[in-house]
Amino acid sequence: MSGKKEVLPFFEFVAPGVMELHPYEPGMPVEELQRRLGVSNAIKLASNENPLGPSPKVKAALAAASEGNLALYPDDGGFRLKARLAALHGVGPESITLCNGSNTLLDLVARVFLGPGRAAMYSKYAFAVYPLVTLAQSAESIVVPALPDDSAMPYGDDVEAMARMLRPDVAVIFIASPNNPTGTWVEPAAFERFMAQVPAHTVVVLDEAYHHFQDPATRIDSDALMRRYPNLMITRTFSKVHGIAALRIGYGVAHPQLTDLLHRVRQPFNNGSLALLAAELALEDTAHVARCVELNAQERKRVTAALQGMGLRVLPTQANFVTVDFGKPSAPIHQALLEQGVIVRPMGSYLLPNFLRVSIGTEAENDRFLAALKKAVQA
Numbered sequence: 001m002s003g004k005k006e007v008l009p010f011f012e013f014v015a016p017g018v019m020e021l022h023p024y025e026p027g028m029p030v031e032e033l034q035r036r037l038g039v040s041n042a043i044k045l046a047s048n049e050n051p052l053g054p055s056p057k058v059k060a061a062l063a064a065a066s067e068g069n070l071a072l073y074p075d076d077g078g079f080r081l082k083a084r085l086a087a088l089h090g091v092g093p094e095s096i097t098l099c100n101g102s103n104t105l106l107d108l109v110a111r112v113f114l115g116p117g118r119a120a121m122y123s124k125y126a127f128a129v130y131p132l133v134t135l136a137q138s139a140e141s142i143v144v145p146a147l148p149d150d151s152a153m154p155y156g157d158d159v160e161a162m163a164r165m166l167r168p169d170v171a172v173i174f175i176a177s178p179n180n181p182t183g184t185w186v187e188p189a190a191f192e193r194f195m196a197q198v199p200a201h202t203v204v205v206l207d208e209a210y211h212h213f214q215d216p217a218t219r220i221d222s223d224a225l226m227r228r229y230p231n232l233m234i235t236r237t238f239s240k241v242h243g244i245a246a247l248r249i250g251y252g253v254a255h256p257q258l259t260d261l262l263h264r265v266r267q268p269f270n271n272g273s274l275a276l277l278a279a280e281l282a283l284e285d286t287a288h289v290a291r292c293v294e295l296n297a298q299e300r301k302r303v304t305a306a307l308q309g310m311g312l313r314v315l316p317t318q319a320n321f322v323t324v325d326f327g328k329p330s331a332p333i334h335q336a337l338l339e340q341g342v343i344v345r346p347m348g349s350y351l352l353p354n355f356l357r358v359s360i361g362t363e364a365e366n367d368r369f370l371a372a373l374k375k376a377v378q379a
């Protein structure tokens with residue numbers, strides 16, 4: 001085809017927000033790099049996955065379960081997993097929403113609360129899924145300026161600015177702590193002050209995808225706050241520390257009335273039985289979780305020091321990745337890393353074109369990244 005693309009007649013009825021949407025840009029899969037550049041042996045440090053993978057107990061149970069009856073629908077209520085999660089968070093199962101990935105949960109919140117004439121609020125460098133689910137509902141986005149470059153938490157969420165910018169039509173506020181793509185976090189005391197200022201009709205979604213990787217001293221006491229504020233919802237995922245991103249499962253914890261609303265719009269059987277089983281066993285293997293957290297803490301420190309030794313700035317991080325400032329457009333460095341079989345995440349779509357986000361891998365993967373980066377910056 002040549003010239004301007006013809007717009008087909010059904011575009012007349014496309015929701016206005018969807019017209020402005022651009023699909024989410026995921027980290028490049030290893031296979032794609034092999035197809036594109038013919039590079040074999042590539043490593044992916046681009047989607048904050050767990051380099052150690054899931055607990056061995058999860059793998060064994062999945063192998064056994066694949067011999068089971070795959071013709072039957074899964075347990076729609078997720079009874080056993082919900083019971084475990086409820087105990088973990090000190091709530092009843094009526095406070096738990098299971099979802100195939102916590103991103104889907106963000107979408108449920110948007111579908112319940114957002115629409116034309118209502119607004120969602122989030123920070124300028126917030127997770128890309130927040131604008132996505134907001135636009136999908138044709139709601140307005142209030143993008144709050146982030147903390148300044150020269151602050152203690154550069155590019156992080158500025159909850160004081162958020163409180164100042166509140167309006168009566170703000171239905172949902174999305175905050176990730178630690179945040180992706182910056183790694184920055186919201187200090188617990190600042191978050192508590194913030195919650196006290198948010199009106200009771202505004203739902204605050206606290207996205208804790210990276211909760212386990214945080215130094216406990218920097219963690220928000222979200223369970224206690226959630227009991228105090230019925231408009232506070234916590235989301236967590238099994239894609240990061242639990243190492244089962246492939247299975248797509250996450251969950252939310254919230255007041256039963258908020259949970260009930262989400263259950264009205266979720267699809268029946270929205271979690272596969274293998275995902276439910278794997279999540280249950282992943283929660284049980286706390287020793288594996290501790291190993292993953294320990295490896296991440298050690299390697300994050302080592303990688304950060306090596307990058308700083310190269311004269312690069314690393315944003316403060318409590319997550320399983322580092323966000324690196326090259327002080328000039330990072331695209332050539334990204335390309336040079338790809339050519340050496342190292343996939344990291346470019347930050348142009350996040351309006352941070354001088355940065356790259358690099359997930360913490362195994363010791364060997366991190367060494368390979370650092371060696372490739374040295375070559376890339378010399379070139």
Ligand SMILES: *Cc1c(COP(=O)(O)O)cnc(C)c1O
Nearest residue numbers: 101102103127180209237239250
């Ligand atoms: C990775 C991530 C998620 C988790 O997504 P899933 O859909 O559960 O895989 C959620 N929020 C943030 C900020 C993330 O970085």
